[in-house]
């Protein structure tokens with residue numbers, strides 16, 4: 065049953081407001097002593113030109129109480145509703161158990177496409193913790209939208225084209241070799257890239273040579289392309305290793321180079337639409353009226369830019385996937401850039417520019433300082449995930465040394481810890497990497513939620529044959545009610561997370577469920593309960609918790625092991 069909806073209908077029968085308006089105004093009081101639902105009468109007061117407390121009194125007298133409501137009380141401008149616990153809990157638990165892993169799923173998206181551009185690291189550069197955020201937030205949104213009936217399309221817009229590859233080719237020819245690159249991978253490419261910059265300071269001719277190589281790449285010169293491809297392949301081996309560890313997949317790896325041959329037509333279109341202006345030999349789209357700096361489309365040396373590729377990519381994606389929405393996950397420092405790109409697309413006359421969303425996020429810092437490339441404190445993703453796994457393995461060795469499959473569980477939990485830590489706050493907030501804190505089995509961590517899930521799984525398996533029917537009327541304590549309330553709002557939270565592109569709404573909610581469950585479990589013995597019917601009713605709470613936690617973790621891209 066949709067309780068809010070039912071309550072909304074009863075209220076609508078005695079107020080001049082629509083059911084939707086009422087439902088959207090219904091609140092959950094912060095303190096359950098004030099009721100399970102509260103309806104503020106301010107909107108109705110406007111419509112009726114009457115004081116809210118008076119309306120509350122009138123409605124209290126007139127309303128036909130829905131069956132699941134035990135009591136209604138007026139509190140100033142508010143009407144507070146108290147549910148009949150047995151009816152309420154029985155209804156929710158039955159629904160979770162019946163729907164199982166589909167509890168919370170919906171067809172809100174109606175199968176429409178949503179394009180999610182995430183991760184998108186740069187070839188020949190290390191995949192560092194800064195890229196982690198884009199990857200895990202994008203992956204969570206991918207799963208959340210799928211769960212809500214959208215068809216998610218995950219795109220990795222690799223940074224695989226640009227003048228830096230001319231520099232890399234120059235550097236490779238002077239200071240590296242096939243063997244060195246094959247053996248050391250991206251770290252060798254980084255070494256020679258850094259060396260290039262040092263040497264070019266002394267010898268500017270190197271820059272000319274690099275530019276020459278990039279021009280060759282753009283002209284499809286076989287030698288230049290073969291070297292570029294070598295750097296590409298080597299980088300992909302490392303990136304894919306990280307994606308495997310994180311359990312992240314993409315539908316397409318269409319990076320910047322994918323648009324090489326497609327840009328000319330778009331530049332022509334910009335020209336035809338009268339949007340290009342000459343500026344010191346370069347071509348720009350003027351955005352002065354929009355109070356933004358101009359968007360550079362063609363450089364004075366004829367080269368294209370990051371923006372040229374993004375404008376082309378957006379149009380390609382619209383034509384190919386006809387998306388309802390397209391999201392771009394990058395750090396906050398690209399916010400102005402995306403505003404410019406979206407504006408250019410709008411100026412081209414594409415009304416779907418309104419469906420493009422930049423989804424920005426804050427920086428990552430280490431507990432003991434900033435993360436910066438200059439001081440050499442680049443923390444590599446792979447090292448970090450391995451450290452988290454090793455720490456978790458040590459905890460398991462201490463707590464549960466006889467656990468089967470320890471290595472795999474340590475991976476699921478260690479990596480889950482890193483992901484959960486990243487997704488636990490509003491995106492825009494900076495993420496602090498505190499390895500000890502995030503891998504702890506206690507506190508507001510991923511392992512705590514996973515541990516709670518595993519505790520439920522273990523209780524269920526120890527319970528033996530599961531009952532087919534439950535007498536929910538035996539549950540009447542506050543702790544059980546608190547868990548059920550959180551189940552009720554779980555579907556809303558998923559929708560809200562999608563509407564705001566904020567996975568933390570899901571992670572906070574499953575944390576609340578895990579905490580409420582542990583309180584429930586502390587207050588209510590389950591397997592040792594003597595009354596069999598009561599034991600079974602409590603077991604239903606355990607079973608439902610296991611289901612909802614597994615779903616929530618899954619939506620965040622985190623595994624839910626059965627044992628820990």
Ligand code: ARG
Nearest residue numbers: 181184185186221222223394
């Ligand atoms: N490669 C870029 C970077 O590391 C991110 C690309 C984001 N996606 C896009 N379509 N521009 O900053």
